[in-house]
Amino acid sequence: MAETYEGAVDRGLEGVVACTTGVSSIVDATLCYRGFKIEDLAAHSNYEEVVFLLWNDRLPTAAEYETFTQELWASQSLPVGLVETLKSLPHKGVHPMAWLRTATSLLALYDDQAQNDDDVSRKSVAMRLTAKLGTLVALLERIRQGKDYVQPNTDRSLAWNFLYMMIGAEPQSEFVKVLDTCLILHADHELNCSAFSARVTSSSLSDIYSAVVSAIGALKGPLHGGANEQVMLMLQKIGSVDGAKEWVTKALANKEKVMGFGHRVYKNGDPRAKILRGMSQELCEKSGKAEFYDMSKVIDDTVQAEKGLLPNVDFYSATVYNAMGIPTDLYTPIFAFSRVSGWLAHIFEQYANNRIYRPRGKWNGKENQVWKPRS
Numbered sequence: 001m002a003e004t005y006e007g008a009v010d011r012g013l014e015g016v017v018a019c020t021t022g023v024s025s026i027v028d029a030t031l032c033y034r035g036f037k038i039e040d041l042a043a044h045s046n047y048e049e050v051v052f053l054l055w056n057d058r059l060p061t062a063a064e065y066e067t068f069t070q071e072l073w074a075s076q077s078l079p080v081g082l083v084e085t086l087k088s089l090p091h092k093g094v095h096p097m098a099w100l101r102t103a104t105s106l107l108a109l110y111d112d113q114a115q116n117d118d119d120v121s122r123k124s125v126a127m128r129l130t131a132k133l134g135t136l137v138a139l140l141e142r143i144r145q146g147k148d149y150v151q152p153n154t155d156r157s158l159a160w161n162f163l164y165m166m167i168g169a170e171p172q173s174e175f176v177k178v179l180d181t182c183l184i185l186h187a188d189h190e191l192n193c194s195a196f197s198a199r200v201t202s203s204s205l206s207d208i209y210s211a212v213v214s215a216i217g218a219l220k221g222p223l224h225g226g227a228n229e230q231v232m233l234m235l236q237k238i239g240s241v242d243g244a245k246e247w248v249t250k251a252l253a254n255k256e257k258v259m260g261f262g263h264r265v266y267k268n269g270d271p272r273a274k275i276l277r278g279m280s281q282e283l284c285e286k287s288g289k290a291e292f293y294d295m296s297k298v299i300d301d302t303v304q305a306e307k308g309l310l311p312n313v314d315f316y317s318a319t320v321y322n323a324m325g326i327p328t329d330l331y332t333p334i335f336a337f338s339r340v341s342g343w344l345a346h347i348f349e350q351y352a353n354n355r356i357y358r359p360r361g362k363w364n365g366k367e368n369q370v371w372k373p374r375s
Contacts, residue, residue: 026189046157096137097332104212189339190265241298252302260311287325296319
């Protein structure tokens with residue numbers, strides 16, 4: 001008789017505590033990184049400082065920040081030979097997250113410390129991965145446009161360089177600040193699907209690249225990182241402010257999912273969505289795309305009124321990226337560009353206090369089967 005495991009949970013491990021973590025926490029509607037509220041970090045910090053915080057459990061001194069950013073920014077360039085290899089990869093009809101998954105795996109082959117398991121090597125690998133992921137995403141867009149790779153400026157931030165490498169020109173300072181804030185907001189989110197994937201892979205003591213590729217694969221899904229892309233596609237499908245309420249009401253009546261609403265953990269609102277809503281309104285108005293924010297507001301109000309659901313981080317981030325002119329199918333790769341810092345923090349934490357993940361499954365299949373010869 002198979003063991004029954006009466007406490008088994010079949011619905012996405014909801015409510016199950018799988019590990020102890022000090023990386024980030026969610027309590028009611030409060031998100032903290034290492035004890036710092038996301039609202040404070042978004043208002044006063046920058047992405048590079050947040051990366052240091054996530055990896056070191058504290059904010060850097062001025063001297064540490066200077067050294068850290070110099071090393072991080074100097075690591076943004078891609079290895080010699082890799083660009084030509086990446087140009088040879090298929091990209092037409094290929095989802096950018098699938099391309100990024102493969103490109104990240106290829107990047108490991110150019111890193112002579114990829115298989116090292118000492119802390120110093122792992123931190124060096126993490127620095128390069130965090131610095132280069134945005135470069136990979138920007139390169140993909142250049143390849144799709146038939147344009148040349150743009151070398152990063154190693155004296156500028158990751159947010160500045162991403163926009164610079166993507167468009168091939170000096171980015172607007174306002175867009176740089178907005179993107180930097182978005183990177184902070186998406187950097188980590190407790191034990192989400194992709195972070196858990198990274199921890200499971202690293203728990204086998206596999207290398208950092210393997211763990212990050214696992215996380216990218218999880219983030220690709222429309223129920224995780226892909227939701228922001230689906231929000232923009234939904235807005236484009238609705239097409240007008242006047243038709244927004246009717247479309248949403250009909251979708252809800254037909255029990256169709258309205259993307260960007262509800263959250264497994266937040267029941268009283270996602271604090272990141274509140275920050276992004278203000279950014280969306282301002283940027284959409286300035287870019288001549290006010291209708292997208294207005295549509296979003298109608299959808300937001302309607303879903304709250306009819307279902308009591310509040311928007312999550314994906315809902316307003318879609319219109320923020322659109323207002324900056326970022327292609328819709330790059331929203332999730334940008335999410336990965338940001339979240340890699342959080343994945344790495346979880347990977348470090350897993351390595352430091354490791355036990356391989358090996359849950360059990362509650363049996364619900366056939367029993368006492370007897371083999372018989374084919375007749």
